Amino acid sequence: MSVHDDITSVQRSLDDLNRSLGRLEHQLGSGGLEMRRVRLDADHLRESLALLRETAAAPAEPRRPDLVTISDKPYDFSLWTDTDDEGLGARDRHAP
Template sequence: MSLQDELTAAQRCLDELVRTVARLERDVGGGLEIRRVRSDADHLRESLSLLRASVPRQPAEPPPGEVVIVPDTPYDRALWADAEEEGLGAPRDRPARDR
């Protein structure tokens, strides 16, 4: 998992924590303890936001290299006159009918 994925997962978990704390605050009331938990969750949210801003974004894929245009015209067979074909051996090693 990439760093950006980890940060996104942490953000989702933190968002769920904030929603849960809000539900607890409704159910329990606004006492000192729940206010501290809400404040801590808010601080965590701010800290994670600062962390995300400080981490450089990684490109989804590496930057493209030099573009090479491959022509549609057939290649000159002389380029591979002595080359071996995978699994078939060199042309000089094959019977004449296979050339």
């Protein structure tokens, strides 16, 4: 089965669930906390399936990583003057 067929099958199952919940609401009433929770969960499933359908419908493009150009010319050594040597502390101070 394709993804589209699977999503359609899940949609049919959710439709069956909603019809069954409608019958239960008619018998038990819709005011109870448990019935409201089940109804909300079913609505969330319906929304999640709609999002999944949109994601599955979008064409999957292979993502190429962004390329970074690294220059061959030497670094400017002034970038490293008057700095602390990491882990060694400042030049004019001594470790305890």
